[in-house]
Amino acid sequence: xxxxxxxxxxxxxxxxxxxxxxxxxxxxxxxxxxxxxxTAEGQDNLFSSRQLHTWSxxxxxxxxxxxxxxxxxxxxxAVPPEEESTPVPTLLFEFLTRxxxxxxxxxxxxxxxxxxxxxxxxxxAGEGTDFTTMPIESAPxxxxxxxERKAADDRLQVLDTEEETENTQTGEAVAHIVHxxxxxSYYPELExxxxxxxxxxxxxxxxxxxxxxxxxxxxxQTFVDTTDITQRLHQKGWEFPRSYDVSRxxxxxxxxxxKQLEMxxxxxxxxxxxxxxxxxxxxxxxxxxxxxxxKNHPQYEKNLAMAKDLNSRLEASYPGLSRGVLTKGGGxxxxxxxxxxxxxSVLVEIGGVENTLDEAYRTTEALAEVISAYHEEMNK
Numbered sequence: 001x002x003x004x005x006x007x008x009x010x011x012x013x014x015x016x017x018x019x020x021x022x023x024x025x026x027x028x029x030x031x032x033x034x035x036x037x038x039t040a041e042g043q044d045n046l047f048s049s050r051q052l053h054t055w056s057x058x059x060x061x062x063x064x065x066x067x068x069x070x071x072x073x074x075x076x077x078a079v080p081p082e083e084e085s086t087p088v089p090t091l092l093f094e095f096l097t098r099x100x101x102x103x104x105x106x107x108x109x110x111x112x113x114x115x116x117x118x119x120x121x122x123x124x125a126g127e128g129t130d131f132t133t134m135p136i137e138s139a140p141x142x143x144x145x146x147x148e149r150k151a152a153d154d155r156l157q158v159l160d161t162e163e164e165t166e167n168t169q170t171g172e173a174v175a176h177i178v179h180x181x182x183x184x185s186y187y188p189e190l191e192x193x194x195x196x197x198x199x200x201x202x203x204x205x206x207x208x209x210x211x212x213x214x215x216x217x218x219x220x221q222t223f224v225d226t227t228d229i230t231q232r233l234h235q236k237g238w239e240f241p242r243s244y245d246v247s248r249x250x251x252x253x254x255x256x257x258x259k260q261l262e263m264x265x266x267x268x269x270x271x272x273x274x275x276x277x278x279x280x281x282x283x284x285x286x287x288x289x290x291x292x293x294x295k296n297h298p299q300y301e302k303n304l305a306m307a308k309d310l311n312s313r314l315e316a317s318y319p320g321l322s323r324g325v326l327t328k329g330g331g332x333x334x335x336x337x338x339x340x341x342x343x344x345s346v347l348v349e350i351g352g353v354e355n356t357l358d359e360a361y362r363t364t365e366a367l368a369e370v371i372s373a374y375h376e377e378m379n380k
Contacts, residue, residue: 176264288363
């Protein structure tokens with residue numbers, strides 16, 4: 001009788017253990033599937049693996065700091081003011097709501113239409129750079145982008161001449177230039193009654209070709225991809241924000257065909273007015289630059305180091321030419337700009353809607369100078 005009771009108890013224990021093990025394994029599998037569904041859609045959405053990693057790292061850092069200071073108040077004396085610990089309830093609130101009491105833009109951005117255009121972190125501020133003069137990435141409707149427009153007659157003549165005398169690449173390219181917003185143009189190069197600064201021929205790709213030419217003259221073999229990203233976007237039936245998806249495929253194909261590529265530049269034109277995007281250096285007007293780095297990938301710090309290096313070189317030789325270095329990331333922003341494809345990749349804004357191509361060309365000469373010096377130093 002006693003043995004039967006014991007056996008029954010043993011069976012109940014094993015049954016409970018099996019149920020517990022099955023429940024635990026089932027729960028873990030459910031969590032894995034649930035997390036996979038949340039993070040599989042892309043690197044730039046709210047629950048992407050990159051975002052979760054960033055948030056968890058931030059919370060872990062502040063929690064550790066709070067724990068150290070709670071246990072030993074001498075830590076308060078050694079912690080810089082900007083690294084003061086944050087109360088745990090505040091950390092949890094910021095994590096759940098994505099609101100930061102120390103950064104008003106996180107609250108205003110949800111209430112004011114278009115305010116997200118000014119989201120980002122100014123890492124290096126050039127002369128006159130603040131949150132009101134940050135680059136503006138306009139997203140016009142596709143019908144606006146695809147509209148046929150006329151350029152100024154003199155610029156069309158120059159374009160024809162440039163195409164006839166265009167240099168051909170020699171040797172294996174180490175620098176790559178692409179234009180994710182390929183039809184961004186400049187008002188002075190279009191007809192006086194132009195309704196928007198976009199053009200199918202006279203656009204930022206001309207600036208890219210000029211930069212490639214200047215780099216070649218300085219011994220940096222360059223591949224300039226002049227693919228009309230906007231046209232491909234239209235063919236696929238995609239909206240303007242997916243321009244980087246199209247240029248990503250272009251860049252990946254170029255990498256397959258050019259194994260020696262090391263440096264990648266995505267050239268853009270800003271939408272800020274002339275007084276923000278123009279500077280006079282040595283008696284000549286030039287289109288200002290702005291280096292933009294996406295934070296939504298693990299190795300963005302290396303791209304940021306490259307941008308800061310190029311920015312400091314520009315400032316040393318051409319004071320005031322650079323507007324600075326900006327990082328963008330988080331949900332609601334692209335935050336990658338395909339810079340996860342290389343540790344030496346930057347997005348460069350060259351001038352604004354009211355600059356001329358000649359001003360942008362002068363800037364490419366300065367850029368080529370500092371890029372070639374950077375490349376030479378990196379390959380010593």
